[in-house]
Each structure stands twice: as structure tokens, then as C-alpha cells.
Amino acid sequence: MRIAYLVGTAGSGKSSLTAAYAEWLKQNEQSVATVNLDPAATVLPYEPDVDIREYVDYERMMLMYGLGPNAALVASVREAVREIDALYSEIMDLSVDYVLIDTPGQLELFAFRKEGRAIVKGLKRIPSILIYLMDPVASQTTRLFASSLFLATSVYLSLNLQTIIAISKLDIVPKRILKRIRRWITSQEAVEVDIESRNRGMQMLITRDIVNILHDVGRTFPVITVSSKTLEGVGELHGAVTRVVSEGEYELR
Template sequence: MRYAVLVTGPAGAGKSTFSTAFATHLRVSRRTAHIVNLDPAATGDAFEYLPAIDIRELVTLDDVMGEMNMGPNGGLVYCFEYLLQNMDWLEEELGGYDDDYLIIDCPGQIELYTHHTFLPNLVRNLQRMGIRTCAVYLLESQFMEDRYKFFSGVLSAMSAMVNLEVPWINIMSKMDLVSSTSSSSDASEPRNGKRPKRDIARYLDPDPMLLVSARDGRDQQRGNDKFHDLNRAIVQLIEDHPLVSFLPLDLTSTESLETVVSHIDFTMQYGEDEEPKEPHDLDEGDFADME
């Protein structure tokens, strides 16, 4: 059985960093993992890993923008349309990886996840190839500094979950930048390089009352009363469809990463269809671990 994890989320959420740490953790755990780059706009300098499969070998955003006279957004759409028209290329690339864990690093344009059909079609093709697939959506902890920005992230995650229709995990990344120090406001200045935050649990399991309870001076300046009905409607939507909750991810903590990986394994039912190893399949290292 092959497994694939789509690593999604907005730009700057730490998708490539997470993909690298995820793959490294699996390899240290003596599991076979490969990273697939699905971002045609990625530059060599930005890579934190050497991808086993790279969409840029098929199509790049720079080439599309230059040859088709397109902007970055239209060019990215064209790249994914081209990929879907050439799924035989991806199927051939994936053909050499059996019983492997594929970590698919996706672009940061969230519209690809929220309403375009590209990734749902890609998922269906992966499933047709017999690859068990799930998705993770990364939202960086900075979003907790502003209630409105945070709930826009919650709604984006919810929209992406509905659009892709696969087993799903939401992750609050860069939690090493958040301290447990209480603060008097939601947008405190960083202390010692960390962002203090109170009631973190209300963000990890989003409490919609955070939105309707906004009554500080900044909200008044924004004319919060004007948007009160809209906020109420958003709150009602989140309460009626409580789809989104976040696992905290601190990549400086091995335990934090292990927790996230175990949730991904459980969501994808990793290993449930695997045959147990017979004694002759075990190598010396396995026996050493059993002693």
C-alpha cells in the first residue's frame, strides 16, 4: 500500500519546512518517505530538500508566464491544467515507489484548495492509482494575533476540507514562536522573539465567541458594529459546522512532531492493510530493537 499526504496551506505557513521534518522523522523511524514538489513556482534556493518527483520537470511557472504571456495566478492555473492533462507523466514518476510514504508539498495559493477542482481531480487520480491519500492544512501561529485574520484562516481551512473531501488534519505551525505568557490584548508585541498568547486552547479548538466578543478600541475604530451581523453569521456557521480544529506543531520538539505524525497515520489508517513480518523478514536491527 502506498500513502500520500498533501501538505497544503497559505504561503509562509511552513509547508516545505514541515515536509522536510516529516520526511526526516519517517526515515529516522526506518520508514521509506519521499517528497514530491507540486509547486511549479518553486525556486532552487527555496528548497529545503531534494524532491524525488518535481513538477518543474514537466512545467514551470516561469516558462508559462514567458511563453503564454500570463501573470502568476493565471500561469499557476495553466500549470495545474497541464499537469491534469498529463497525468500519465505523474503516474510513470510514481510507478517506481511501492509501499512508500509520499509527502506532496503544494503551492501556497489557497484558492487552489478552496474552490478550484485541480486538487480534487488530482486526489481522484492518486486514489485510482491505489494510493491512500489524506491532506494537512497548515496555518501559522501568527494568525492568532488577530481574531479577524484567524477566523479568515479557519474559514479557508473549512472551505478546503469541503472542496477536497479526503481525510484531513489542520495544523497550527510555528508554535515555537508562541509563549504561554498571558497578555492584555490579542496583538501583543513579541517578547524575547516569542509572541505571548492567552487562551491558546480557544484558538486550537476555535471558539467562535472570540469573534463576537471583540469590543476593544481597535474594533471600534474599524467600525465593528457595521460588521456585527456578518460576524454573527460567521459564528453561526462555525457553530453549526464544527469541522476545524488544530494540532499544535513545534518543530523544535520531537514529541510535537511525533504527535502530528501519529495523527496523520491514524487518519490514513497507515499499516492496517500491511502483512505482519515473518521472522525471516526481520533484519538484525529489528532483533536489536526487541532486546
């Protein structure tokens, strides 16, 4: 059994890719289960096999404790963490090859708070990796790209799981933009030239410094472009998942 967490900013395509990747695995005769970790999800593009909403009631959290939407999310995930052993058993009982875990829209809730880390740690007995969804629409200038790379690296530092970057929405984003983002990830020289020609002053210096520091890390992440609508790139993503999983794991401390 292997776990892939799908993590990314709000609307980056986590739930869609969970559905698409699960469909692709089924088409290719692999056993797969999907897990929804978003307590506030109302409609999902897949039928989750394991669902955090069975463990916690997000609406009740809001009403009972007078919480706002984000505080109620934090409280809900905290409550679910108390049930981590039950969650682990439920996943193990599915006895599938691949478990795809769709994480909450609020990236910081899962990636940077102790509740998210506690879930990853609680399920760490199962070899786990991270698929970081990079939204190409939110990465198309050099400055946005630097922010995206920074965020992907931050998630990696926080969760300490082997990471694959999946650039989403391949079918709707112009090919030239996707090509440019891939080039920025693979060639430090290319990204530096573009940063210097497209920015000025402090913005240019900060963007260049961030990319200089993070480029070597970013290059170690496999980068795949995928469409959850057409399934283009999903086979390549699976190839990267099996490769990365066989390379071993990191310890979450």
C-alpha cells in the first residue's frame, strides 16, 4: 500500500486530480481508494472510500463553538486527529495498492499546522509521498513562479515527504505558459535571465534570491503537467509516483 497526499493552494485542482488519478488507476487495473480530508467539502468529484466528514461535523463546530469558517476547519481537523488510529485502520482495511488523500482547500491548515502533520505522522507506517499541485495560472510570471516554488518547498520542509510537482489544468492553460514554467524549473539560467529582464529594484532582487536558493531543491522534484479533464499526463504522474515511492522515505520529526 502507498499513500499520495494531494496538496496545493485553494482551487489548484486537488479534488479533480484525486478523481482523475483514481479513474486512471482503475482503468489500468490497479486497486485504489480515495480519502477526503476536507471537513468542509460539500460536493466532491469522486465518492470517497474514507471521509473525514464521517468523523467530524464541520457545521456543528461552527455553531456549537461560535467559530468562523477557518477556525471551525482547524477545530474539525483537530478532532479528527484524535481518531487517527481509527482512520489508519479504516485505510488499512481497504487493502488497496494506492490511497489518494485529498487535502483541505486551506493549504496552511494541512501543511503548516500541527494537525496536518499529526495526520501525516499517524499514517506514516504506510509509505507516503506528496503530490504538490502547482496552479499554472498562479505561477505564470517570474514573481508568481518564485512564490509557488517557495510554497512548494515550504510544504516539503513542513511535511518532509518526497514530493512531485504536478502542474495542473494542462487542457486549459496555453502551452507556451506551461512550457515556460517547466523551463523555469529545469534551467536556473533561463529563469534568472527572465527574472532580470522582467523585474526591477527590490522585486527583482528578492525574486532572484529566492529562486537562486530554491532552484536546486526544486530541481530534485519530478515535474509533471497533467489534466484532470482529459487525463493527459496522468500516466506520467503515476510513473513518477512509483519511482519516487521506491526511492524511500524521509522521517517526519
